[in-house]
Amino acid sequence: MTSVNTIVEVLKRLETLYRPKVEDYIALNLLKPSVSDFEFLVGVILSQNTSDKNALKSLNALRNGLGGILNPDSILSTPLEKLESLIKSAGLAKRRTKTLIALANWFKENNEVIQKLRELEPKEIRELLTKIYGIGLKTADVYILMKLNKPTFPIDTHIRRILSRLGIFSTTDGYEYISSVVVSIFNNNIDSLKKLHILLIEHGRKVCKAKKPLCTQCLLNDLCHYYTAVKQGSQ
DNA sequence: GTCCTGTCCA
DNA sequence: TGGACCGGAC
Numbered sequence: 001m002t003s004v005n006t007i008v009e010v011l012k013r014l015e016t017l018y019r020p021k022v023e024d025y026i027a028l029n030l031l032k033p034s035v036s037d038f039e040f041l042v043g044v045i046l047s048q049n050t051s052d053k054n055a056l057k058s059l060n061a062l063r064n065g066l067g068g069i070l071n072p073d074s075i076l077s078t079p080l081e082k083l084e085s086l087i088k089s090a091g092l093a094k095r096r097t098k099t100l101i102a103l104a105n106w107f108k109e110n111n112e113v114i115q116k117l118r119e120l121e122p123k124e125i126r127e128l129l130t131k132i133y134g135i136g137l138k139t140a141d142v143y144i145l146m147k148l149n150k151p152t153f154p155i156d157t158h159i160r161r162i163l164s165r166l167g168i169f170s171t172t173d174g175y176e177y178i179s180s181v182v183v184s185i186f187n188n189n190i191d192s193l194k195k196l197h198i199l200l201i202e203h204g205r206k207v208c209k210a211k212k213p214l215c216t217q218c219l220l221n222d223l224c225h226y227y228t229a230v231k232q233g234s235q
Numbered sequence: 236g237t238c239c240t241g242t243c244c245a
Numbered sequence: 246t247g248g249a250c251c252g253g254a255c
Contacts, residue, residue, distance in 0.1 A: 049240040054253060091251035095242080136242050157240060211238075238255085245248090 003168045004185050006223050011192060013219050014199035038107055039070050040147045044139050045099055046090045058090035072104035099134025106132050122152040137175050151188040153179045154197055158204025165208065167225030
């Protein structure tokens with residue numbers, strides 16, 4: 001089976017297993033239409049390198065601490081130390097506060113670009129966002145795919161691990177290479193890209209875990225190079 | 236004690 | 246390219 005066929009098969013199987021609801025997506029109810037672009041990005045920033053529980057806790061604390069209003073002005077009018085203590089539970093508070101302020105400033109200073117953001121190509125949006133301190137490719141891509149509904153594929157630690165175990169990509173392949181190949185496999189189909197992103201993370205958390213993966217009960221194991229090696233090693 | 240989880244910088 | 250950065254659930 002080619003890599004292309006494998007990844008299409010992976011999506012098909014995971015869909016039957018988990019029946020994903022895109023609207024329940026990760027990081028904290030961020031897909032409700034009432035959530036602004038700014039708020040969405042704040043939520044994704046708080047979830048970087050952080051468990052969902054801690055991220056949610058800090059997002060709620062931040063929103064409450066700002067009087068329920070989470071926008072560039074409320075961030076910029078709040079003392080640094082207060083922001084740091086509000087988001088403390090997500091960890092890395094100093095660095096992340098710096099990012100929130102950089103993001104708020106960017107929103108204030110780039111009104112024209114922001115109005116036209118939806119007309120830009122994913123690659124152009126990526127380049128704009130990753131210039132902001134603390135926003136990298138993954139955070140930018142989550143926003144571009146999940147909020148702007150444009151074709152890109154965010155690669156998080158689960159996704160990288162699963163795709164390399166399956167043998168579809170190598171551990172040394174770069175982020176942008178993996179992302180662009182997946183996008184082209186699904187021919188810019190937004191719905192499939194969203195589902196694949198969510199499903200792979202789900203599968204990575206529950207089955208294809210970093211430590212002690214549950215290979216024998218994995219419904220992808222017949223496709224998986226890692227499992228083949230495990231089986232051979234145990235014989 | 237272990238796991239969860241991206242970005243920056245030397 | 247490898248380490249530093251952090252808090253909280255279990």
